[in-house]
Amino acid sequence: xxxxxxxxxxxxxxxxxxxxxxxxxTSGFYGLSWYQQHDGGAPTFLSYNALDGLExxxxxxxxxSRSDSYGYLLLQELQMxxxxxxxxxxxxxxxxxTFGTGTKLQVIP
Amino acid sequence: xxxxxxxxxxxxxxxxxxxxxRCSPMKGHSHVYWYRQLPxxxxxxxxxxxxxxxxxESGMPKERFSAEFPKEGPSILRIxxxxxxxxxxYFCASSSGQGADNEKLFFGSGTQLSVL
Numbered sequence: 001x002x003x004x005x006x007x008x009x010x011x012x013x014x015x016x017x018x019x020x021x022x023x024x025x026t027s028g029f030y031g032l033s034w035y036q037q038h039d040g041g042a043p044t045f046l047s048y049n050a051l052d053g054l055e056x057x058x059x060x061x062x063x064x065s066r067s068d069s070y071g072y073l074l075l076q077e078l079q080m081x082x083x084x085x086x087x088x089x090x091x092x093x094x095x096x097x098t099f100g101t102g103t104k105l106q107v108i109p
Numbered sequence: 110x111x112x113x114x115x116x117x118x119x120x121x122x123x124x125x126x127x128x129x130x131r132c133s134p135m136k137g138h139s140h141v142y143w144y145r146q147l148p149x150x151x152x153x154x155x156x157x158x159x160x161x162x163x164x165x166e167s168g169m170p171k172e173r174f175s176a177e178f179p180k181e182g183p184s185i186l187r188i189x190x191x192x193x194x195x196x197x198x199y200f201c202a203s204s205s206g207q208g209a210d211n212e213k214l215f216f217g218s219g220t221q222l223s224v225l
Binding site (some may be wrong): 030031033035041042043044045048050087089091095096097098099100101102 | 142144150151152157164165167168184200202204211212213214215216217218219
C-alpha cells in the first residue's frame with residue numbers, strides 16, 4: 001500500500017525559511033513530488049525527486065532520502081503569497097499517484 | 110488553452126439524480142487521474158485511466174461511480190443516484206505517462222459538485 005504523512009499546519013514569518021516534511025510507506029516506491037494548492041484553487045506541480053538528494057527550483061527546494069523513507073520541501077525567503085496547502089505525492093512506478101494529508105502553511109508578517 | 114480542462118466548474122444536483130463530470134487532458138497526455146477533495150482535506154485518489162483502459166480504480170466506490178476515457182473525447186466521471194455525501198470538489202489531472210514525467214501531474218480547475 002501507499003501512505004504519506006505530513007504535518008497538518010505550519011506557521012512561519014515572512015522572509016524566513018520553512019521546511020515541510022513528508023514520511024512515506026509505499027511499495028515499489030518510484031519518486032516523491034510536491035504540489036501547492038491555494039484556497040479555492042487547483043493543485044499545481046512544484047517539484048519532483050526521482051533520486052536521493054536535493055533539487056532546487058528558485059526559492060523552493062525538495063529533498064529525498066529513500067533509505068529513510070523521508071522527504072521535505074524547503075521554502076526560502078517566504079512571501080505572503082506562499083500561504084497555501086502543500087501536498088507530497090508518490091507512486092510505485094506506473095501506478096496511481098497518492099497524496100499525503102497536506103500541510104497548511106500560514107505566512108505571517 | 111492547452112491546459113487540463115474540466116467542466117462544468119459548478120454542478121448542482123438533487124438527491125437521486127446523475128452527475129457527469131468531464132475532463133479533457135493536456136494536449137499530448139494519455140493518462141488521466143480523478144481525485145476527490147473535501148474542504149480542508151487532502152486529495153483522495155479515485156481512478157487512474159489510460160485511453161480506453163482503466164489502470165487503477167481502487168479508490169472509486171464500486172456502486173454508483175464509474176469512469177471512462179474513450180479513444181475520442183474527454184474522460185467522464187459519472188455518479189449515479191447522487192447523495193449529499195457526494196458533495197465535494199472533483200479534480201482531474203493528466204500526465205504524459207512516460208517515465209519520470211508520469212509523476213508530474215497537471216490539474217484542471219475542478220468541478221464543485223453540490224447535492225441538495
